[in-house]
Amino acid sequence: MPNLFGKRIRLRAAEREDLPTFMPWLNDPEVTENLLIFTPMSLYEEERWYEKMMSGPIAEHVLVIESKNPDTPTGYQPIGTCSFMSFQQRHLSAEIGIMIGEKSYWDQGYGTETMQLLIDYGFGTLNLHRIWLQVYAKNKRGIRTYEKAGFQYEGKFRDGHYQHGRYYDVHLMSVLRDEWKEHFPTETSLSFIEKEK
């Protein structure tokens, strides 16, 4: 797919050369506190993950979240990753995931903007009917971000996650195609590019 452009970010395909950039994020306990990762991650494991991911469905390939930064050669700086997962063709449903690894970018709206871009792409291009996610009940920042992006709470897996010697509920949140139409009178990638000119 072509890059997706938002007001302050773009989403582009991940390259093998990006893997070393991801490593400090994946080994930072604050970043991984609310992710599935629970063991120290080696570059070799990351490379194996990349190979497997690239051999999977193209719409599930991981995307790099980049923030505009005029001081870099490309004009953009990687700050995290995101992707669709678990595509179900018959139900037109997909799960979505995000990690902003550069902690200095937290709480500035980048997560919300990323989710909105993915939602727009998921409904407007991939023709999905339902986009959903799982978030640990303790991840208040994540839950707030998803609410802002238009996701609704729809239930939970009670005690679905074990960490720190105890169980946590796992919340399910989703946005349906009709809600996207109401929630997002969004601009397209092309309109953002036009504004730059």
Ligand SMILES: CC(C)(COP(=O)(O)OP(=O)(O)OC[C@H]1O[C@@H](n2cnc3c(N)ncnc32)[C@H](O)[C@@H]1OP(=O)(O)O)[C@@H](O)C(=O)NCCC(=O)NCCS
């Ligand atoms: C979760 C994550 C995607 C959010 O992205 P972000 O760019 O930090 O989010 P945003 O700035 O768009 O929104 C964050 C919101 O949470 C709020 N928030 C932060 N900490 C909070 C807390 N402890 N309780 C309640 N709200 C909180 C912020 O104030 C902001 O809301 P506001 O705009 O109404 O003030 C990002 O922080 C991240 O990737 N974290 C590490 C990995 C992770 O947890 N991934 C998600 C797994 S489900």
